[in-house]
Amino acid sequence: TARGVDSNEESVARANARRCDVAADDLVAHLVAQSDDSLAAVTCMQVVEHITWRQITELFHHSFRALAPGGLILIETPNPENLQVSGYSFWLDPTHQHPIPPPLLLNLARFIGFEDCSIERSAPWPQWRAPREGADAGVPDVEGEVSPVTAAVPSDIEELLNSLLF
Numbered sequence: 001t002a003r004g005v006d007s008n009e010e011s012v013a014r015a016n017a018r019r020c021d022v023a024a025d026d027l028v029a030h031l032v033a034q035s036d037d038s039l040a041a042v043t044c045m046q047v048v049e050h051i052t053w054r055q056i057t058e059l060f061h062h063s064f065r066a067l068a069p070g071g072l073i074l075i076e077t078p079n080p081e082n083l084q085v086s087g088y089s090f091w092l093d094p095t096h097q098h099p100i101p102p103p104l105l106l107n108l109a110r111f112i113g114f115e116d117c118s119i120e121r122s123a124p125w126p127q128w129r130a131p132r133e134g135a136d137a138g139v140p141d142v143e144g145e146v147s148p149v150t151a152a153v154p155s156d157i158e159e160l161l162n163s164l165l166f
Helices: 009-017 027-032 053-066 083-087 102-112 157-165
Strands: 004-006 022-024 039-045 067-078 117-121 149-154
Touching: 004 009, 009 022, 027 053, 039 053, 053 067, 053 102, 067 102, 102 117
Parallel strands: 004 022, 039 067
Antiparallel strands: 067 149, 117 149
16 A cells, blocks of 8 residues: 655645545654554655755665565655756755755665665766767757656666556
């Protein structure tokens, strides 16, 4: 059974009106209350950039404790490697505290004890793309940079999430 947690009362009310099971709570406090080895997955979409580094480390520690063996954590955040994000669009949300480099989340996950971790870039910074040919050689291709996000995840997450949720 999937369960959501949100600290925004209006978001919780909207989700519950759509028959989703969402609790109004602080994310870390909610994880602290979970029993050891009791969760199959923890997902945080566009959350960690809104909380302090201390809260992020607590999130990872308590997720690791609460996840059952083989459980997974999925963290999605705007990708600061994309200069459009780190230099502009990230700051359009006044509740964002700080951009978080993907390797920092990956290293934290490994330090806490998560194994088989990876970074999945859905819209990587242009310098990582294959070079163009011909007259456009050396010009980065920035078209399609609509949702530049990064997730630090254990491998095979999509298959596991689908099997757990659907």
